[in-house]
Amino acid sequence: xxxxxxxxxxxxxxxxxxxxxxxxxxxxxxxxxxxxxxxxxxxxxxxxxxxxxxxxxxxxxxxxxx
Numbered sequence: 926x927x928x929x930x931x932x933x934x935x936x937x938x939x940x941x942x943x944x945x946x947x948x949x950x951x952x953x954x955x956x957x958x959x960x961x962x963x964x965x966x967x968x969x970x971x972x973x974x975x976x977x978x979x980x981x982x983x984x985x986x987x988x989x990x991x
Contacts, residue, residue, distance in 0.1 A: 926960075926971055 931937055935946040945960065952958070955975035963972045 926973065 929946055931944075931946050934949050936949050936952045938945045938947075940960075947955075947958070955977050958973065958975045960971055960973050963969065
């Protein structure tokens with residue numbers, strides 16, 4: 926996740942007053958996407974889950990937080 930400005934090739938979503946952007950091509954590969962803020966003993970951050978979460982093993986349990 927990063928701060929960015931919308932571009933022509935971005936899909937734009939607004940949830941609870943926050944605007945999210947994702948590249949349209951990437952979105953077709955990973956949808957659906959769920960983003961939630963979590964707090965745990967390891968710290969706090971955003972957890973991102975997508976269709977790739979079940980396919981890739983890159984971030985431990987298939988989710989990434991930052």
